[in-house]
Amino acid sequence: MGEVIVITSGKGGVGKTTATANIGAGLAKLGKKVVVVDADIGLRNLDVVLGLENRIVYDIVDIVNKVCRLKQGLIKDKRYEGLFLLPAAQTKDKTAVSPKQMQQLCNDLKEHFDYVIVDSPAGIEQGFQNAIAGANRAIVITTPEISAVRDADRIIGLLEAKGLHDPLLIINRIRQEMVKRGDMMNIEDMIDILAIDLLGVIPDDEAIVISTNKGEPVVSDEVALSGQAFRNITKRILGEEVPLMDLDVDETILTKLRKLIFGK
Amino acid sequence: MAFLKSSNKNESNSKNVAKERLKLVLIHDRAHVSSRFLDMIKGDIIRVISDYVEIDEEGLDIKFTRTRRESDDTPVPALIANIPIIKMKDRMMD
Numbered sequence: 001m002g003e004v005i006v007i008t009s010g011k012g013g014v015g016k017t018t019a020t021a022n023i024g025a026g027l028a029k030l031g032k033k034v035v036v037v038d039a040d041i042g043l044r045n046l047d048v049v050l051g052l053e054n055r056i057v058y059d060i061v062d063i064v065n066k067v068c069r070l071k072q073g074l075i076k077d078k079r080y081e082g083l084f085l086l087p088a089a090q091t092k093d094k095t096a097v098s099p100k101q102m103q104q105l106c107n108d109l110k111e112h113f114d115y116v117i118v119d120s121p122a123g124i125e126q127g128f129q130n131a132i133a134g135a136n137r138a139i140v141i142t143t144p145e146i147s148a149v150r151d152a153d154r155i156i157g158l159l160e161a162k163g164l165h166d167p168l169l170i171i172n173r174i175r176q177e178m179v180k181r182g183d184m185m186n187i188e189d190m191i192d193i194l195a196i197d198l199l200g201v202i203p204d205d206e207a208i209v210i211s212t213n214k215g216e217p218v219v220s221d222e223v224a225l226s227g228q229a230f231r232n233i234t235k236r237i238l239g240e241e242v243p244l245m246d247l248d249v250d251e252t253i254l255t256k257l258r259k260l261i262f263g264k
Numbered sequence: 265m266a267f268l269k270s271s272n273k274n275e276s277n278s279k280n281v282a283k284e285r286l287k288l289v290l291i292h293d294r295a296h297v298s299s300r301f302l303d304m305i306k307g308d309i310i311r312v313i314s315d316y317v318e319i320d321e322e323g324l325d326i327k328f329t330r331t332r333r334e335s336d337d338t339p340v341p342a343l344i345a346n347i348p349i350i351k352m353k354d355r356m357m358d
Contacts, residue, residue: 146282146289153290182277189283193290 002033004106004116005237006135008159010151012122014143015172018208018218019230020119021049023139025217026234028083032114035074037105038088039131040121041096047087051215052077061089061096063105070108079216084113094126099133106134115237124158132159138167139199144174144185153194168199170233175204176247187244200233202226203247302326309345320348 007020017040024036038046041060047053058073063086077083086109089096097105109116120131132138138159142152152169159167171190178184191198202208207224211217219234221227225247232242306326313319325346 146286149286150289150293154293157294179279182279185279185282189279193283193286 002110002113002115003137004110004118004135005137005139006118006120006132006164007139007141008120008128008131008155009122009141009148010124010155011142011148014141014148015170015202016122016141017045017049017119018212019139019141019170019172019202020046020117022217022219022230023234023237024083024115024117025050025077025080026219026230027115027117027237028077028080029219030234030238031082032238033082033112034115034117035084035086035109035113037086037109037116037118039102039118039127041088041127041130042090042093043121044088044090046119047075047085048215049212050077050085050217052085052087053215056087059087059089060105061092064097064101070112079220094121094130097130099126099129102130103134124154128155128158132162132164135164138164139170140167140194140196141170141172142190142194143172144179144190149185149190149193156194156196167196169194169196170199170202172202173204174201174247198244199236200229201244201247202229202233305343309347313347315353317352318350320350323348 005023007016007023009016017038020036020038024034027034036046036050037060038044039060040046044059047056052075055075057075058068060073062068063070063073074084074086077085106116106118116134118131118135121127140152140155140159142148156167159165169191171187174187175184179186187198187201203225205218205224205226207221208218208226211221211224217230218224218227219230225245228245232245235242306324309326310319310321310324323346327344
């Protein structure tokens, strides 16, 4: 019996879909059987982030309405053994699936997979309620911005109210040079405020934009810092103790390069 | 450049501003304190105090904030009311 993990944030655009794609791919790389579920009905995007948009036949609403069988609706990712996508419907809205149906779907998927990763839509309305309905664990993602942290705090409260205790935190888009300058909240600041355990930190990295452009998860990028960050996160999900990586590495290399080129 | 660096060390760092603002806004969020709730407290305080003193209702300011507990310096939520008194009422002189 597998585990259902919902990835949520409250605020839009903080990296839920990117995190879902990379955690899914990362777990599959480590030999797990994984299905990533796009619960953002009407604003489907997990398919393009994963580069699987051309292979969609059925979607989550078709499965829930029994238009097709569960297995027919899943798209197998040929690059990652064991990774499957269940896409959202694009022409319906959030009311096309009820929390009860979502719970049943998650229970069915759990029978066949080690991990069911649900990509939640932004907001706290029905789409969010659907996304968390079948979850055993929650990951809250935020960025070091006042608005994102505020929304994360609200989401943590709502998860708690729904019985999803002890969610884990991912801090996305940290810019170490700004943190050093004192112009960006640091990891401790955010943990202090949100009072939940940290799962990982992802640096603000161009490699994520590039990998999303191509539809190839950055977790497979052996050079990018963000790829390393996602590999660490997947290991931690599996219970391995991985120390936080040194985000200064990037800056040091950059500084060295700058010194080499510009001589300062 | 040296003076720029030293100025970054002080409390006016934008991240400290963000953190303080965030802490404050989260007290409201977490306590579900609405402005209507504050208005209700305000109304009741005015009603009670007005029995004894004449107050400047326009200047009355009441807010939810965070303060440090004296015993161990941990931050705790606090209700702070600033009530300007115009004069004591005669009945106090009885």
